[in-house]
Amino acid sequence: MNRRRRRLSATPIVLLAAILLVTLAGLFGVPMEQAKAVNDTGPAVYVIPVKQTVESGLQSFLERALEEAEEARAEHVILVINTLGGKVVNAEQIGHFIRENKIPTTAFIEGKAVSAGTYIALNADNIVMQPGSTIGAAAVVDGSGTLVDNPKTVSFWTSEMSESAALQGRDKNIAAAMVDPNVTLELKDKIGRDKLKSEILTLTASEAEKVGYSEHTAESVDEVLKWLGLEGRTKIEVAPSLAENAARWLVNPVVMTVLLILGIAGIVIEMLVPGFGAPGIVGILSFGLYFFGHYVAGFAGMESVVLFIIGIALLIVEVFVPSFGILGILGSASLISGVVTAASDPMTAFISIVIALVAAIILIAIFVRMNKTRGIWNKFILRDKLTTEQGYLSADVKDSLLGLEGITITPLRPAGTILIGDNRIDVVTSGEFVDTNRTVKVVKAEGTWVVVKEIVK
Structure with a gap:
């Protein structure tokens, strides 16, 4: 049994060790191979995909890839863009990182560079578009896809887009027209149509080239390299x-949010109902995956993990060492701080943990109800029963004794015990003493008091 428990308790450690190995492999495996390729062939062109949704994970990958290219002294970077956009905050940081990078950069749009994708492309030194690709439609929308008309938000994003375009010598008014539906622009002489009010400007590959938002049209990355005069260079394709x-x-x-729900519920259930093992494993693994993801994405540091561990420790101590709630409050604050500081967006993390706490409480309540005969609370519950078979009678039963006769089995001085039928009953007299084996009669029964009087024959 002990061996089984040791194996079970070691399981979370094994799982977390596996996560750590995957992390190390992911962080160091690919760069080492690419660095070797560069050393063997000399300066190269780095081809970096910018695909799917623009969010914190993509931001972390692009920062890592661009840093790697800079360390390898790459001759050029080509960003292959095909995205419908994503979060403004991540796009802004990616754009600034591209601008600050010392390596010449070309954005090759092979599908769509919409919204946040447009902003990323505008920060590159060159834009090359594939036939059939589009750029623009960079208006700010909320999570449901509804256009955001908040003047401050629209003004901010319009300024960001316009500034990025102007820094690369592009018409900033066109960038503004891609964001603000209220902007009007005369473009009929260039692309055959004007940008009207309430419209969001989107340009095809040929239209973008006509208005200076694309320097060239190419079918593939190889054609882009040829146009740049870099054909024959080693091409390093960086992948996540x-x-x-x-x-x-x-x-x-x-x-x-799901990971936080499983983490909180799993650990609390394991504390309340020890011996199952599975909830604890799920809880530890869920929190491990939460911090693993945010660490690899570049948001979580050791301070976040330390805060989280301290929070868990304080909450555990609170269960066994009453502190009038002080340890519980400090533990909760530390745990929440660890989770929030590990995330890219503190507000999103805070909302997630609030939702997780509510959902976890519901799960815990259901689990506890299903396993109410087990758990730590059993130590605080008195389960001994005062049954009639043991000689204990309730007040209602004692009322029914009025007028019954019994035999004293202990002296009544004036309290003692009598036997009525098979029931032992604690009684008192009115003050007189009565020896054993005497017949007595119940003359009064009030609450827990049963008063008897000896029957003299």
Whole structure:
């Protein structure tokens, strides 16, 4: 039995060790291979995909890839863009990182560079578009896809887009027309149509080239290299590592909330109903995946993990050492701080943990109700029963004794015990003493008091 428990308790450690190995492999495996390729062939062109949704995971990957290209002294970077957009805050940080990078950068749009994708492309030194691709439609929308008309938000994003375009020598008014539906623009002489009010400007590959939002049209990356005069250069295609792909999924707000629900519920259930093992494993693994994803994405540091561990420890101590709630409050604050500081967006993390706490409480209540005969609370519940068979009678039963006769089995001085039928009953007299084996009669029964009087024959 002890061996089984040791194996069970070691399982979370094994799982977390596996996560750590995946993290290390993801973080260090790919760069080492690419660095070797560069050393063997000299300066190269780095081809970096910018695909799917623009969010914190993509931001972390692009920052890692661009840093790697800079360390390898790459001659050029080509960003292959095909995205419908994503979060403004992540797009802004990606754009600034591209601008600050010292390596010449070309954005190759092979599908759609919509919304946040447009902003990323505008920060590159060159834009090359594939036939049939589009750029624009960069208006700010909320999570449901509804157009955001808040003047401050629209003004901010319009300024960001316009500034990025102007820095690369592009017409900032066109960038503004891609964001603000109230902007009007005369473009009929260039692309055959004007940008009217209430419209959001989107440009095709040929239209973008006509208005200076694309320098060239190419079918493939190889054609882009030829246009840049870099044909024959070693092409290093950077791909997200296994850990980075996992992190992009794990930092999703929905997945993040589910992990927090399972983590909180699992650990609390394991504390309340010890011996199951599975809830504790699920809880530890869920929290491990939460911090793993945010660590790989570049948001969580050791301070976040330390705060979280301190919070858990304080909450455990609170269960066994009453502190008038002080340890519980400190533990909760530390735990929440660890979770929030590990996330890219503190407000999103705070909302997630509030939702997780509510959902976890419901799960815990259901589990506890299903297993109410087990658990730590059994130590605080008196389960001994005062049954009639043991000689204990309720007040209602004692009222029914009035007028009955019994035999004293102990002296009544004036309290003692008598036997009525098979029941032992504690009684008192009115003050007189009565020896054993005497017949007495119940003359009064009030509450817990049963008063008897000896029957003299």
